[in-house]
Amino acid sequence: MVGSILQVRGLCIEGRSGLLVDDVDLQLRRGEVCALVGSSGSGKSLSCLGLLDLLPGGLVRRHGQLSLDGQPLHPNQVRGRLASLILQNPRSAFNPVRDMASHGLETLKLRGITGAAARQRLDECLDAVGLSERQRVLQSFAFQLSGGMLQRMMIALALMAETPFLLADEPTSDLDALSQARFLDLLMQLVEQHALGVLLVTHDMGVVARCADHVVVMEAGRIVERQSVQGLFDSPASSSARTLLEAHQILGRRHP
Known part of the structure; x- marks a missing residue:
């Protein structure tokens, strides 16, 4: 392609x-x-x-x-x-009662990736966008992360979706x-x-x-x-x- x-x-x-x-x-x-x-x-x-x-x-x-x-x-x-979408206000793109891990796992599940493979892919995509504190980021909700980190998380989700x-x-x-x-x-x-x-x-x-x-x-x-x-x-x-x-x-x- x-x-x-x-x-x-x-x-x-x-x-x-x-x-x-x-x-x-x-x-x-x-x-x-x-x-x-x-x-x-x-x-x-x-x-x-x-x-x-x-x-x-x-x-x-x-x-x-x-x-x-x-x-x-x-x-x-x-x-x-x-195609994936990145918004001007990244907080509006995330469900406020779900952490980053659940957003990522849902994206991967739609592609048929679950279990250990999904966790590995989560780590790979966060590394790719420079979110080095993976565990903290994945356990965080949108209000706990900066705008820059949320923008990077949105790109990580796009990588997971492989659009x-x-x-x-x-x-x-x-x-x-x-x-x-x-x-x-x-x-x-x-x-x-x-x-x-x-x-x-x-x-x-x-x-x-x-x-x-x-x-x-x-x-x-x-x-x-x-x-x-x-x-x-x-x-x-x-x-x-x-x-x-x-x-x-x-x-x-x-x-x-």
């Missing part, structure tokens, strides 16, 4: 006020990072959730054909099987600078080692410059620009991209 392409065409998401995401096409290739950028409210996160049919109540996915290497798919065939694609919705926005750097280092390491295809939803152009191969720019629910990272930074074509880059440059001057 190395080099495989996961694609959605014509994604449309509707709310009470009308279309919130309008005719969006996205393509993820294994071993590459596609950054989906735009200002708040541009439709980035909705597109990410819509791809997996995980929209909040009151919103409806009107259209959006998924495919893997050109073969049509239903969202149920993608969610948890081909070839990863959707990361603003994964660094709630992390301090050190935790953010560690998370991005880990993400890039796993892209290289496991040929993950990543959709990275962000408004942080520093993250884009560091991690992405390609950039898709959204504005008011529509895609307004597609570029390589170098092309976007050298010659942004849309006003949204120029605004994001200007903000990035201003913040860079304030925090040398």
